[in-house]
Amino acid sequence: MTDYMLVSFKTCPWVQRAAIVLREKGAPFAFKHIERDNRPDWFLAISPHKKVPVLRIDDSVSLFESNAIAEFLDETIAPRLHPADPVARALNRAWTDYLPTFAASVTGCAYAKTEQEYARAVDKIDEPLGKLEQALAPSGPYFNGAAYSLVDAAYAPFLQRYAFLDRIHPLGRIESFPKVAAWSEALLARPSTHSYPPDEFEAMYRETVRTRDVWLSQYC
Numbered sequence: 001m002t003d004y005m006l007v008s009f010k011t012c013p014w015v016q017r018a019a020i021v022l023r024e025k026g027a028p029f030a031f032k033h034i035e036r037d038n039r040p041d042w043f044l045a046i047s048p049h050k051k052v053p054v055l056r057i058d059d060s061v062s063l064f065e066s067n068a069i070a071e072f073l074d075e076t077i078a079p080r081l082h083p084a085d086p087v088a089r090a091l092n093r094a095w096t097d098y099l100p101t102f103a104a105s106v107t108g109c110a111y112a113k114t115e116q117e118y119a120r121a122v123d124k125i126d127e128p129l130g131k132l133e134q135a136l137a138p139s140g141p142y143f144n145g146a147a148y149s150l151v152d153a154a155y156a157p158f159l160q161r162y163a164f165l166d167r168i169h170p171l172g173r174i175e176s177f178p179k180v181a182a183w184s185e186a187l188l189a190r191p192s193t194h195s196y197p198p199d200e201f202e203a204m205y206r207e208t209v210r211t212r213d214v215w216l217s218q219y220c
């Protein structure tokens, strides 16, 4: 049996993406948590960009970059999460390519230093939410409709963080995008999304925002 170890910072959304794919595949794995401010030499030796996640396989191969890891897992472990149709698959990959833009719009709100910066960041979220609203299948619950895919695994951690931020200080944006709102609800209700009990994880996330000394820290 293949041994999968996911090298992680506890609250990293990119690690969570890889963990979600492993859970969707039913592949047992272990987290190896390391500290952001004290990355060990063995980790620096296997992570070219010094970032998590790294997926260590059978203690011999190290994969990095969450998208590459997700694609690898999808090619090597059933069930296939990418659509079988090549056009649908290309479109799904195009939307996973868009993930960093969406992610930046969410973290932009989390880590804004001032109220003005925060307000500007919140305004910027409408554009990616609008694009996703257009891209989502007409009927959910998932990105492609009934079948769960790698696009769902990619966006779930960031939609979860949007929900956390919304509870710290209401963002009031997702309500204008009903398909995205329903998608987020479906993903947050799916067990594979969660590496920790949701309340415990939300408290960990709040603590991260609180200690960052950003505008939202005062509400955490």
Ligand SMILES: N[C@@H](CCC(=O)N[C@@H](CS)C(=O)NCC(=O)O)C(=O)O
Residues within 6 Å of the ligand: 009, 011, 012, 013, 014, 015, 050, 051, 052, 053, 064, 065, 066, 067
């Ligand atoms: N594009 C990377 C992003 C990974 C990433 O940014 N990870 C963060 C933690 S959430 C990290 O390791 N940051 C350390 C650093 O930037 O030095 C991926 O998809 O895996």
